[in-house]
Structure formats: C-alpha cells, structure tokens
Amino acid sequence: MRPGRWADRLAWSDVSTVFNPASAAESLDLDSWRGKPAAQQPDWRNEAELRAAVDELAGLPPLVFAGECDQLKARLAAVTRGEAFVLQGGDCAETFSGVTAEAVRTKIRTLLQMAVVLTYAASVPVVKIGRMAGQFAKPRSRATESRDGVELPVYRGDAVNRVEFSRQAREPDPRRLIDAYHYSAATLNLCRAFTTGGYADLQQVHAWNQDFVRGDPSGQRYEELADEIDRALSFMHACGADAEEFRTVEFYSSHEALILDYERALTRVDSRTGLPYDMSGHFLWVGERTRALGGAHVEFASRIGNPIGVKIGPTTAPGDLTALISKLNPEREPGRLTLISRMGAGRVRTALPPLIEAAKASGAPVVWICDPMHGNTFETESGHKTRRFDDVLDEVTGFFEAHRTLGAHPGGIHIEFTGDNVTECIGGSRQLAAENLTQRYETACDPRLNRSQSLDLAFMVARIYRQAR
Ligand code: PEP
Numbered sequence: 378m379r380p381g382r383w384a385d386r387l388a389w390s391d392v393s394t395v396f397n398p399a400s401a402a403e404s405l406d407l408d409s410w411r412g413k414p415a416a417q418q419p420d421w422r423n424e425a426e427l428r429a430a431v432d433e434l435a436g437l438p439p440l441v442f443a444g445e446c447d448q449l450k451a452r453l454a455a456v457t458r459g460e461a462f463v464l465q466g467g468d469c470a471e472t473f474s475g476v477t478a479e480a481v482r483t484k485i486r487t488l489l490q491m492a493v494v495l496t497y498a499a500s501v502p503v504v505k506i507g508r509m510a511g512q513f514a515k516p517r518s519r520a521t522e523s524r525d526g527v528e529l530p531v532y533r534g535d536a537v538n539r540v541e542f543s544r545q546a547r548e549p550d551p552r553r554l555i556d557a558y559h560y561s562a563a564t565l566n567l568c569r570a571f572t573t574g575g576y577a578d579l580q581q582v583h584a585w586n587q588d589f590v591r592g593d594p595s596g597q598r599y600e601e602l603a604d605e606i607d608r609a610l611s612f613m614h615a616c617g618a619d620a621e622e623f624r625t626v627e628f629y630s631s632h633e634a635l636i637l638d639y640e641r642a643l644t645r646v647d648s649r650t651g652l653p654y655d656m657s658g659h660f661l662w663v664g665e666r667t668r669a670l671g672g673a674h675v676e677f678a679s680r681i682g683n684p685i686g687v688k689i690g691p692t693t694a695p696g697d698l699t700a701l702i703s704k705l706n707p708e709r710e711p712g713r714l715t716l717i718s719r720m721g722a723g724r725v726r727t728a729l730p731p732l733i734e735a736a737k738a739s740g741a742p743v744v745w746i747c748d749p750m751h752g753n754t755f756e757t758e759s760g761h762k763t764r765r766f767d768d769v770l771d772e773v774t775g776f777f778e779a780h781r782t783l784g785a786h787p788g789g790i791h792i793e794f795t796g797d798n799v800t801e802c803i804g805g806s807r808q809l810a811a812e813n814l815t816q817r818y819e820t821a822c823d824p825r826l827n828r829s830q831s832l833d834l835a836f837m838v839a840r841i842y843r844q845a846r
C-alpha cells in the first residue's frame with residue numbers, strides 16, 4: 378500500500394442494510410448475552426419503560442453502515458501488518474449539552490491536526506477514530522455516591538442519568554437511551570460534514586491552527602510543519618496531482634459498548650452478508666471492568682461483525698488474553714480485534730511484554746494500541762482527578778519499547794482529549810501546574826488532554842515512531 382493513500386472507496390451496495398428480520402436474529406443468537414452476568418448495567422426501575430425505549434430504538438435507522446465497518450476493518454488489517462497507525466480519541470464522556478457544532482468542530486480540528494502531524498512527521502497512514510458520536514455511558518467504580526450523608530445512584534453518563542446530585546436527576550431513565558441515539562446521530566452528521574465537506578481539505582492545514590493562542594509552543598511547531606506541507610502540496614499540484622485524499626479524510630466513530638440493551642437494539646442484520654453488525658458506531662470496545670470472559674459484554678461483542686476492541690489492564694493474565702482472543706476472533710480475521718493496553722506508566726514495561734508474547738503465540742493477528750490515560754489517573758489535594766502529561770508520554774514510550782523489543786507493531790494510541798483549552802491534565806509544553814487545574818476543569822468524567830497537550834503528544838509520538846523504525 379502506498380503511504381497515505383487508501384485505494385478503495387465505498388460503493389452504494391456496501392452501505393445498504395435491512396432491518397433485523399426476527400428469525401435471522403434468532404438463528405444468529407444475538408441474545409445469548411442475556412444469560413450471562415452483565416456488569417455495570419443501570420438499575421432501570423421501570424421495566425416497561427425500558428422495553429418501550431428499546432422497541433423504539435429497534436425501529437430507528439442505523440447510525441453507521443456495515444460496509445463502513447468492513448472498510449474500517451480493512452484499515453485495521455493494514456495496521457496488523459505494520460502499514461498504518463491508529464489515532465483514536467475524544468472525550469472520556471460525551472454529554473448531550475456538548476453536542477454543539479462548535480464543540481464537535483474543535484474536537485475534529487484537533488484530531489485532524491494530530492493526524493497531520495503523525496502522517497507527515499512519522500510518514501505513516503493514520504486511521505482516524507473518534508471517541509465520538511456515542512460515548513455517552515460510563516462504567517463506575519461504585520454504584521452510589523454519597524455527599525453530606527445523602528446516598529444516591531452514581532452518574533453513569535448522559536445516556537443513563539443526569540450529573541446533578543439530586544434523587545430525580547440520578548434516577549436511571551430509559552428515555553435517555555433514545556436521546557443518546559439522537560445526539561449520536563447529530564454528532565455523526567457534523568463529523569461527516571467536517572471531514573468530507575471541505576473543512577478537512579489539506580489546503581486548510583494552516584487554517585486549523587489559526588486561533589491557537591499566540592506563543593503556544595506546540596501551535597508554533599505545528600505552523601512550521603504546516604508550511605512544509607503547503608510547499609509539498611504546491612509541488613504536487615504543479616505536477617498535476619490532485620487526489621481525493623488531499624480533500625477529505627476517512628473518519629470513524631467509536632464508543633464503549635456498555636449498555637447492552639442499547640447496543641442490542643441497534644444491532645441489525647446486514648443484507649449483503651447476512652451477518653449482524655452493531656450499527657450504533659463503527660468500532661465498539663469492551664472496557665477493563667466488563668471484559669470477563671464469561672460475561673455478557675464479551676458474549677455480545679463475539680456476535681457482531683464490527684471491528685471491536687478490548688481494554689487490557691495490568692492484571693490481565695496471558696492465559697486470559699489468549700482465551701479472549703479465541704472467543705472474539707476465532708476466525709483469526711485481520712482487523713477484527715484491537716487490544717487497547719492501559720497499564721500505567723509504572724507497569725507497562727513489565728506487564729505488557731508477556732501479553733504481546735501471548736497474543737503472538739495465539740497466531741491471530743491483532744492490533745495493539747496504547748491508552749496511556751486510564752492507568753495514570755490520580756487525585757490532587759484539591760480533589761481534582763488528573764493525569765501528568767509526562768506519565769502519559771512515558772507509558773507511550775514504554776509501549777513502543779515493548780513492541781520493538783518483541784518485533785511487534787505498536788499500532789496506535791487511544792487518548793482522552795478535547796479541542797478546548799481546558800485545564801484538566803498537568804504538564805505539557807505550556808507547563809500546566811496542579812494549581813491551574815481549577816481554571817477550566819470541565820470534564821464530565823476523566824481528565825482530558827487539552828488542544829495544546831494533544832498536539833505536544835502527537836509531535837512526540839511521531840518522533841518515537843520514526844526513531845523506532
Ligand atoms: C474509558 O475508556 O473511559 C474507561 C473507563 O476505560 P477503562 O475501561 O480502560 O477503565
């Protein structure tokens with residue numbers, strides 16, 4: 378494959394999909410997960426309301442198409458061969474109020490800037506996947522939260538309840554699943570428009586950077602790189618080259634497949650292949666807290682045709698990983714399974730190598746990507762959940778080292794970021810200090826890299842990638 382070029386485009390026949398005929402769903406056993414323990418499900422008080430919401434969702438159009446999921450699988454297959462790199466990122470938790478054209482645009486813009494840095498500086502095609510258009514439900518460490526002696530259900534994401542600390546707000550409400558569907562549709566519509574409607578044209582490479590704070594080191598560095606890209610583009614245009622790939626980008630959506638009633642309701646049988654796909658997003662992953670081999674989430678994921686991911690934490694035994702791989706990718710299909718390692722900077726160098734070995738020994742091609750966020754969270758004295766930029770970078774470095782030592786391909790990064798100048802993570806080229814966290818701490822769940830820190834990371838990852846080659 379030539380770097381930076383994807384040869385195949387989708388044909389209409391790739392995106393047509395029929396609704397589930399009930400009989401097909403039955404023979405495909407899409408409900409086998411119901412007999413298994415399902416962790417992290419909300420305590421919906423009203424069964425009838427849940428059934429009504431799920432029935433309504435089952436009649437709504439798919440958000441994505443099976444052909445698009447297959448195309449992403451083909452891109453990820455290229456990653457298993459060491460020919461491409463994944464950039465997956467977005468909010469820890471999307472919120473309904475965060476679905477505005479401006480917020481989505483700034484997130485897409487940051488993702489595009491990071492992708493350009495990686496593509497250009499590391500000379501590798503980048504598969505762009507947003508933690509966007511569906512990341513509305515969160516696993517939590519406790520089922521309840523107490524404040525001043527009052528105990529209420531914990532906030533589980535906007536798809537389930539509201540963040541305000543009142544009994545009414547925290548009551549899980551199944552109607553919110555339908556709202557989550559509509560907010561996902563609106564977000565995806567914006568993502569599709571921004572990535573194919575001219576905004577992602579490489580001619581805009583400078584424009585994306587325009588309103589960066591003056592004097593921002595990563596913004597300045599980016600400006601220099603954009604100048605180089607401009608010169609390269611002028612040269613190619615002068616030669617007569619004007620590829621579609623310069624004007625639009627492929628963008629894919631992803632979220633954690635957590636609320637199984639929602640995911641099941643959006644699962645449809647693809648008319649081309651007769652296979653079921655979860656059409657709530659292109660790529661779905663199973664979280665660290667729900668990846669039990671005998672659990673409902675892994676069972677559900679094993680039945681759908683999408684490319685899927687599993688978060689892999691430091692307590693994963695090599696044998697468990699091998700079992701997960703054979704359950705989730707029995708056909709050893711390249712691009713089907715992505716392992717998202719989230720070890721923590723202190724443990725990545727010891728915990729990851731045996732797992733890379735186990736995956737190799739399984740004989741199934743897998744994509745390994747590094748989530749350097751979730752193993753590096755801590756709380757400051759002021760009570761803010763935060764992460765140090767240096768720990769994030771150290772975990773990515775350890776991830777690359779482990780892969781290079783074992784002759785495996787470090788296939789990408791998975792990060793929590795936002796396009797705004799929030800103050801949620803410490804460090805970066807602007808040296809955000811713990812005392813600054815209060816200035817603009819807005820996350821609905823975990824702390825995100827801001828725009829400047831995200832670009833810092835992209836430059837550093839590009840350098841590590843180049844050096845490790
Ligand atoms: C997350 O991605 O927000 C998350 C909860 O991660 P993990 O499952 O790895 O803890």
Ligand code: CO
Binds near residue numbers: 469470822823
């Ligand atoms: Co998170």
